[in-house]
Amino acid sequence: xxxxxxxxxxxxxxxxxxxxxxxxxxxxxxxxxxxxxxxxxxxxxxxxxxxxxxxxxxxxxxxxxxxxxxxxxxxxxxxxxxxxxxxxxxxxxxxxxxxxxxxxxxxxxxxxxxxxxxxxxxxxxxxxxxxxxxxxxxxxxxxxxxxxxxxxxxxxxxxxxxxxxxxxxxxxxxxxxxxxxxxxxxxxxxxxxxxxxxxxxxxxxxxxxxxxxxxxxxxxxxxxxxxxxxxxxxxxxxxxxxxxxxxxxxxxxxxxxxxxxxxxxxxxxxxxxxxxxxxxxxxxxxxxxxxxxxxxxxxxxxxxxxxxxxxxxxxxxxxxxxxxxxxxxxxxxx
Ligand code: TRP
Numbered sequence: 001x002x003x004x005x006x007x008x009x010x011x012x013x014x015x016x017x018x019x020x021x022x023x024x025x026x027x028x029x030x031x032x033x034x035x036x037x038x039x040x041x042x043x044x045x046x047x048x049x050x051x052x053x054x055x056x057x058x059x060x061x062x063x064x065x066x067x068x069x070x071x072x073x074x075x076x077x078x079x080x081x082x083x084x085x086x087x088x089x090x091x092x093x094x095x096x097x098x099x100x101x102x103x104x105x106x107x108x109x110x111x112x113x114x115x116x117x118x119x120x121x122x123x124x125x126x127x128x129x130x131x132x133x134x135x136x137x138x139x140x141x142x143x144x145x146x147x148x149x150x151x152x153x154x155x156x157x158x159x160x161x162x163x164x165x166x167x168x169x170x171x172x173x174x175x176x177x178x179x180x181x182x183x184x185x186x187x188x189x190x191x192x193x194x195x196x197x198x199x200x201x202x203x204x205x206x207x208x209x210x211x212x213x214x215x216x217x218x219x220x221x222x223x224x225x226x227x228x229x230x231x232x233x234x235x236x237x238x239x240x241x242x243x244x245x246x247x248x249x250x251x252x253x254x255x256x257x258x259x260x261x262x263x264x265x266x267x268x269x270x271x272x273x274x275x276x277x278x279x280x281x282x283x284x285x286x287x288x289x290x291x292x293x294x295x296x297x298x299x300x301x302x303x304x305x306x307x308x309x310x311x312x313x314x315x316x317x318x319x320x321x322x323x324x325x326x327x328x329x330x331x332x333x334x
Contacts (some may be wrong), residue, residue, distance in 0.1 A: 005041040006040075006144075007038065007039050007143050008039050008040070008147060009039065009040045009042070009143060009144060009146050009147070010035060010039045010040070010041045010042070010145060010148070010149065010175075011041075011042045011043075011044065011143045011145035011148060011179075012028075012030075012032070012042075012043055012044070012142055012148060012149045012150070013043075013044040013045070013046035013049070013086065013136065013139055013272045014044075014045060014046060014064040014067065015045075015046045015047075015049050015050050016042070016045050016046070016047055016050055016064040016066075016067045017050050017053075017055070017061065017063065017202075017203075018063065018202040018203070018211075019063070019066065019067075019070075019202065019211040019212055019213050020070065020202070020211070020212050021068070021200050021201070021202050021209045021210060021211055021212065022200065022209070022210040022211075022212065022250070023076045023190030023191075023192070023199065023200035023201075024202075024212070025074070025212055025285075025289075026190050026250070026253045027151065027189060027190060028149060028151065029070075029071075029074055029183075031149070031184040032071075032074070032075060032076060032081075032149070033074060033075045033076060034078055034235060036076065036080040036081055037080070039153065041080070041081045041082070042081065042083055042084070042143055042145075042314060042317075043055075043071060043076065043082070043083050043084075044065050044066060044084055044085070044086050044139060044314070045071075045083075045084070045085045045086060046086050046136075046139070047064050047085055047086050047087045048086045048087050048092060048093065048135060049086070049132060049135060051128065051134065052117075052126065052128045052129040052132050052270075053117070053121055053124065053129070054121075054124060064085060065297075065303060066213075066293075066294075066297070068083060068085075068303055068306065068307060069293050069296035069297045069300065069303060070212060070213075070289075070291075070293055071083055072292070072296050072303075072306065073289050073290075073292040073293035073296055074289060078306045078309070081312045082122040082308060082314050083306055083307065084310030084311045084312050084313070084314045085307055085310075085311065086139065088307065088310075088311035088314075088315075089314045089315045089318055090315075091142055091315060091318035091319055091321075091322045092135065092142065092175055092318070093137060094322055095138035095141070095142050095240060095318075095322055095325075096131070096134055096135045096138050097324070098138075098322075098325060098329070099122060099134045099137055099138050099141075099168075099240045100131055100134050100166055102164055102167055102168055102171075103131070103134050103137075103160075103164055106173070107160060107163070108130055108131060108134070108160075109130075109135065110130075110155060111154070111157070111160070112131070112156060113131055113132070113133075113156070113157070114129060114130060114133075114238055117129055120137060132157075133156075133160045133161070134164070136157050137157075137160060137161035137164045137165070138162065139181050140158075141161065141164075141165055141176045141177075141179070141321065141322070142317070142318040142320065142321045142322065143176065143314070143317050144176065144177040144317075144321060145179045146177060146179060146180065147179065147180055147181070147182035147268055148161075148181055148182060149181075149182040149184065150181050150182075150314065151183055151185070152168055153199075155181060158179065158181050160181060161177055163181065165177075165178050165179070165321075167176060168325070170285040172325070172328035172329070173328075175238060175324060175325050175328060176321070176323075178214065180213070187251065188214070188249040188250070188253040189249075190246065190249070190250055190253070191242065191246040192204060192208040192209065193207065193208050193209065193210070193222055193223070193225070193226040193227065193243075193246075193302065194207055194208035194225075194226070194227055194246075195208060196226075196227060196242035196243040197248045199243050207225055208224055209222075210222055210223075210282060210285060212290075213286075213290060213293065214286065215290075216241070216283045216287070216292065219282050219283055219286065220279050220283075221280055221281045223247075223275050223282065224247075224275060224279075225322070226243060226247065226275065227243045228235050228241075228243040228244050228247075228271050229241055229243055229244060232270065232271070234248070234266040234267060234269060234270075234271070234274055235263050235267070236248050236249075236259050236260075236263050244271070244274070247274050247275065247278050248262055248263060248266075248274070250276070250278055250281075250282070251277055251278050251281055254278075254281040254282065254284075254285050255281055305330075
């Protein structure tokens with residue numbers, strides 16, 4: 001007897017604010033390709049989230065379409081994965097309103113990201129910034145996602161999503177699947193090239209991160225300038241030698257060699273040798289992605305067909321959940 005087992009569903013969102021970094025690629029994006037057969041995956045470009053801080057329209061447009069092309073360029077198959085823009089699926093905004101009414105001011109004001117971002121953008125502490133985790137909760141719950149791949153900076157948001165889901169289920173029973181975090185087994189945390197005790201971030205100074213779209217010369221320059229230390233010894237010791245350790249873990253992530261064996265083979269070499277190995281491995285990884293990215297960017301009609309289909313598929317799933325919750329709340333069905 002044939003039996004179809006429903007695959008577990010994965011949803012993740014990525015903001016179109018700047019180009020993803022080598023750190024985003026190593027820590028998150030490249031793992032997505034490995035999930036596409038085993039799971040039912042949706043990847044959303046979180047453009048609604050992006051406007052919680054001011055965006056320049058032309059830049060937002062450019063970065064959004066580039067991000068879609070990048071998802072394709074890293075190899076995601078748009079048939080197996082649902083790729084879509086959050087703003088194309090109106091159920092996100094609708095769900096956001098509903099969930100706002102089941103979320104407390106107190107829990108939102110405890111969010112560390114809200115505190116950080118409102119300190120950073122003191123001239124624009126808008127309500128969207130405050131309720132951002134509610135929008136994100138809706139993103140996840142609309143699709144009844146089982147698993148959500150997120151970085152550590154998002155675990156608090158995932159927790160609040162679970163709290164909101166449990167609260168709604170407590171009131172109306174059986175509305176939402178309670179999601180869990182998905183943390184890839186392998187995946188190094190890539191640190192800043194300039195301040196290697198901090199995570200590599202696209203919002204830091206330009207020389208401190210490598211963007212997936214950085215060309216070979218830029219990669220060479222940035223890695224040459226990466227901060228190391230003065231003892232000249234190559235070994236893995238993140239606490240005392242964060243710069244060198246970061247270079248070793250990037251090299252390990254890109255080549256698949258263990259950190260131990262790399263440390264051994266570089267033991268009697270200099271920092272220059274290590275940097276040039278990291279440079280070569282980075283360029284070798286990025287060039288094929290960039291070539292593919294350029295091909296997708298040159299084919300606007302194809303990109304359009306991908307995001308239109310993605311939005312239709314996403315919307316069908318989202319509508320089911322939204323209608324179910326609206327009925328339970330007591331709205332008159334359309
Ligand atoms: N808030 C996430 C970030 O900034 C992006 C995001 C939006 C997201 N909606 C999501 C991530 C849903 C996972 C699931 O990185």
